[in-house]
Amino acid sequence: MNEEEIKQIVFQLLKKIAPDTEPSTLKPDENIRETLNIDSFDSLQFIVALNEKTGIEIPEEDYGKIATLQALTAYIKNKKP
Amino acid sequence: MIEFQMPNLGADMEAGTLIEWKKKPGDTVQRGDIIAEVETQKGLIEIEVFDEGTIGELLIQEGTKVPVGTIMALIHPSAAAMETKKGKATSEKPIALQPIEEKTTVLSIKASPLARRIAAENHLDLSQVKGTGENGVITKDDVDLALTTQKEQLPKVEKFPPDDAKTLAQIEAVRTAIAAAMSKSNREIPHYYLEKKLDMAKATDWLIAKNKEKSVQERLLPVVLLIKATARALTDFPELNAVWQNGLQLKNEIHIGFVVSLRNGGIIVPAIHNANIKSLDEIMAALNDIIPRARALKLRSSELSDATITVTNIGDGGADMIFGVIYPPQVAIIGFGNISEQPFAEKGMLGIRTSIFVTLAGDHRATDGLTGSRFLVALNNHLQNPEAL
Amino acid sequence: MDNSTGTITLTYREALKQGLREALQNDENVFLMGEDVGRYGGAFAVSKGLLQEFGAERIMDVPLSEAGFVGAGIGAAMAGMKPIIEVMTVNFSLLAMDQIVNNAATLLHMSGGQIHVPMVIRMGCGIGRQLAAQHSHSWEPFYAHIPGLIILSVGTHEDARGMLRAALQSPDPVLLFEYTLMLNLEKEIAVDLGFIDITKAKVLREGSAISIITYGTGVYKSLEAAAELALVGIEAEVIDLRVLRPLDERTFLESVAKTHRVLIVEDAWRSVSISSEISARIMEKAFYDLDAPVQRLCGVEVPIPYPAHLEEAAIPQKNDIVNAVKKMIHHD
Numbered sequence: 038m039n040e041e042e043i044k045q046i047v048f049q050l051l052k053k054i055a056p057d058t059e060p061s062t063l064k065p066d067e068n069i070r071e072t073l074n075i076d077s078f079d080s081l082q083f084i085v086a087l088n089e090k091t092g093i094e095i096p097e098e099d100y101g102k103i104a105t106l107q108a109l110t111a112y113i114k115n116k117k118p
Numbered sequence: 119m120i121e122f123q124m125p126n127l128g129a130d131m132e133a134g135t136l137i138e139w140k141k142k143p144g145d146t147v148q149r150g151d152i153i154a155e156v157e158t159q160k161g162l163i164e165i166e167v168f169d170e171g172t173i174g175e176l177l178i179q180e181g182t183k184v185p186v187g188t189i190m191a192l193i194h195p196s197a198a199a200m201e202t203k204k205g206k207a208t209s210e211k212p213i214a215l216q217p218i219e220e221k222t223t224v225l226s227i228k229a230s231p232l233a234r235r236i237a238a239e240n241h242l243d244l245s246q247v248k249g250t251g252e253n254g255v256i257t258k259d260d261v262d263l264a265l266t267t268q269k270e271q272l273p274k275v276e277k278f279p280p281d282d283a284k285t286l287a288q289i290e291a292v293r294t295a296i297a298a299a300m301s302k303s304n305r306e307i308p309h310y311y312l313e314k315k316l317d318m319a320k321a322t323d324w325l326i327a328k329n330k331e332k333s334v335q336e337r338l339l340p341v342v343l344l345i346k347a348t349a350r351a352l353t354d355f356p357e358l359n360a361v362w363q364n365g366l367q368l369k370n371e372i373h374i375g376f377v378v379s380l381r382n383g384g385i386i387v388p389a390i391h392n393a394n395i396k397s398l399d400e401i402m403a404a405l406n407d408i409i410p411r412a413r414a415l416k417l418r419s420s421e422l423s424d425a426t427i428t429v430t431n432i433g434d435g436g437a438d439m440i441f442g443v444i445y446p447p448q449v450a451i452i453g454f455g456n457i458s459e460q461p462f463a464e465k466g467m468l469g470i471r472t473s474i475f476v477t478l479a480g481d482h483r484a485t486d487g488l489t490g491s492r493f494l495v496a497l498n499n500h501l502q503n504p505e506a507l
Numbered sequence: 508m509d510n511s512t513g514t515i516t517l518t519y520r521e522a523l524k525q526g527l528r529e530a531l532q533n534d535e536n537v538f539l540m541g542e543d544v545g546r547y548g549g550a551f552a553v554s555k556g557l558l559q560e561f562g563a564e565r566i567m568d569v570p571l572s573e574a575g576f577v578g579a580g581i582g583a584a585m586a587g588m589k590p591i592i593e594v595m596t597v598n599f600s601l602l603a604m605d606q607i608v609n610n611a612a613t614l615l616h617m618s619g620g621q622i623h624v625p626m627v628i629r630m631g632c633g634i635g636r637q638l639a640a641q642h643s644h645s646w647e648p649f650y651a652h653i654p655g656l657i658i659l660s661v662g663t664h665e666d667a668r669g670m671l672r673a674a675l676q677s678p679d680p681v682l683l684f685e686y687t688l689m690l691n692l693e694k695e696i697a698v699d700l701g702f703i704d705i706t707k708a709k710v711l712r713e714g715s716a717i718s719i720i721t722y723g724t725g726v727y728k729s730l731e732a733a734a735e736l737a738l739v740g741i742e743a744e745v746i747d748l749r750v751l752r753p754l755d756e757r758t759f760l761e762s763v764a765k766t767h768r769v770l771i772v773e774d775a776w777r778s779v780s781i782s783s784e785i786s787a788r789i790m791e792k793a794f795y796d797l798d799a800p801v802q803r804l805c806g807v808e809v810p811i812p813y814p815a816h817l818e819e820a821a822i823p824q825k826n827d828i829v830n831a832v833k834k835m836i837h838h839d
Contacts, residue, residue, distance in 0.1 A: 056381070078433075084334060096330070097329055097330075230797060231794050234795075251799065252799070258767060
């Protein structure tokens with residue numbers, strides 16, 4: 038997957054969780070959960086949805102590595118080059 | 119004949135609009151079947167039946183708004199149901215049906231002269247105001263509250279532009295419902311508050327290890343442990359799992375009302391039924407089912423009306439403590455703050471531990487601080503043995 | 508007396524006596540007339556010693572004939588004197604009712620404004636001393652009904668000392684209701700009371716949650732109740748009506764505009780009482796200020812019983828006031 042494809046998937050899944058927000062306006066280094074107002078339950082829903090969509094399993098200890106759009110994209114790209 | 123009535127889905131509900139019948143005359147129903155969809159302040163609710171039998175007659179037309187308690191349908195009980203209801207059915211008198219028409223509600227509004235004057239001066243529609251005075255009379259306080267809610271609510275809503283007018287109306291309705299219930303609570307319930315710092319090291323370590331064994335779909339959130347530990351502790355303190363209605367009435371089953379915040383503001387509190395006998399996985403499954411539906415305002419009647427106690431959970435990254443306002447007629451609310459590292463003194467040593475502040479707000483008419491305190495200690499003991507939860 | 512703060516602690520009896528002595532000292536046309544006021548010193552010892560101080564011409568004992576000596580007082584007032592007539596208790600004033608209603612109250616009108624009756628009738632009254640039905644009447648509503656009279660209720664020690672002098676300034680007949688239950692009650696009041704206005708009710712305690720409107724023995728009970736209510740966060744305003752005719756509407760209507768809730772407290776029987784009148788005026792003139800119906804605590808409509816516990820139960824007590832207010836505010 039290229040970076041653009043990853044972003045599109047991320048935006049789509051985030052939009053589903055936070056329909057009142059516009060994930061595509063996220064800046065690369067903004068904290069996703071804080072900016073979009075996503076709680077731990079929604080966060081887990083997102084990780085589950087990402088798993089179903091891409092097959093990537095993000096372990097709990099890696100939650101800290103996916104806080105921003107930039108970090109998340111890089112993480113996914115790393116797992117699915 | 120069993121009378122199926124418009125249920126009361128909360129202290130603040132007066133009426134509901136029948137949107138759709140899900141059963142037709144001649145259909146058989148089991149306890150728990152969805153018989154209708156009703157629009158309330160808390161969204162579109164699926165209404166369940168509590169009897170077994172065959173639908174006899176549907177008395178209310180779809181689209182009609184009827185007060186709580188109105189007989190909506192008649193159900194012919196099954197033989198088994200007859201057995202348990204014997205003797206009672208014959209003595210019940212039929213209650214006159216009274217669908218609400220907008221005109222009659224406007225005429226029958228009871229408001230104090232002062233409340234009417236202030237409402238008129240501010241062009242406030244009194245039919246939208248919930249009365250909290252004697253026998254539900256609308257007083258100055260109710261009008262003032264409605265006016266401030268109006269003022270405070272509108273600019274807030276603009277920040278998250280809702281999809282359409284209906285969402286806006288729902289947000290307002292949710293806000294009004296919260297305002298009414300919380301005002302009633304603060305006015306009538308003498309709250310006492312307790313706070314305790316709990317060591318969460320064992321519980322979080324255990325959870326991390328457990329989640330490693332699980333697939334992403336099966337992962338548990340820490341709140342599941344908190345809910346289960348609360349439910350377990352409640353089995354030893356039945357007086358906290360109760361309602362205050364003409365005195366303290368203990369509840370046999372533990373249904374935990376879990377506070378879900380809505381994305382456009384407001385909260386809704388669906389019940390997790392029988393949380394004490396559900397496994398952790400089952401509680402997580404219940405959350406997975408209930409939270410999205412709560413946020414979509416699509417809950418079932420039993421989920422809105424059955425809760426026997428409330429749990430509110432701030433979640434990670436948020437405030438350290440939350441002091442709740444009891445949801446009447448319940449008698450307690452448990453609040454969990456953000457799980458965070460805190461200095462922890464033990465046996466003369468100071469260390470840093472993963473901790474959580476738990477609070478309890480209790481109805482002092484129902485229980486005393488000592489009961490609440492013992493409950494929090496019990497809750498702590500359960501959390502120190504996560505494997506037993 | 509404590510000179511540093513300018514206050515004095517005294518009984519209600521002593522306050523009445525000081526007011527009486529002051530009135531006699533200030534105007535030589537003033538004299539006191541009544542049963543046993545002289546040699547015996549007054550049935551309630553209010554005028555004790557005044558005969559020795561002012562002489563038999565100004566402190567006059569009279570025969571047991573209320574119609575006779577009240578009538579004589581009216582005559583003296585018409586002739587330019589300023590009589591203080593003591594009718595031992597309000598219960599016996601019924602015997603002088605014809606003089607009060609048909610002469611004192613009407614002469615100004617009947618004479619086309621030529622004849623004033625500048626007299627003051629003092630009467631002991633009230634409930635609570637186990638004097639049984641015939642001696643426990645609350646006739647304030649009776650007299651407040653009559654145009655031509657000024658009806659004052661002495662609910663505080665300030666008024667016990669100051670009201671008589673102010674009443675003597677009135678060109679028209681004044682009836683002073685003095686509460687015998689309070690005779691031995693001590694309170695601290697200012698040495699210098701200043702000008703005593705007998706046209707106005709008085710806000711004795713300010714509050715925002717409810718107006719308690721009362722008079723007579725209800726005043727101190729309401730103040731105690733308000734202090735207790737403050738402990739649970741309810742700020743009650745207490746108004747002493749003081750003048751029952753002509754009523755000072757303005758004071759209580761302003762209070763209603765602020766608090767929006769009213770409880771009226773009085774010992775008199777509920778039907779056709781002072782509280783009925785206040786309630787009606789609030790409805791007529793402050794309807795749109797009301798956030799709840801006006802409530803009343805009044806005497807139970809029975810002849811007042813002799814046994815102490817029944818007598819106490821027959822009239823509003825402090826706890827009744829506290830409970831009534833809580834009920835009005837919390838609806839439970």
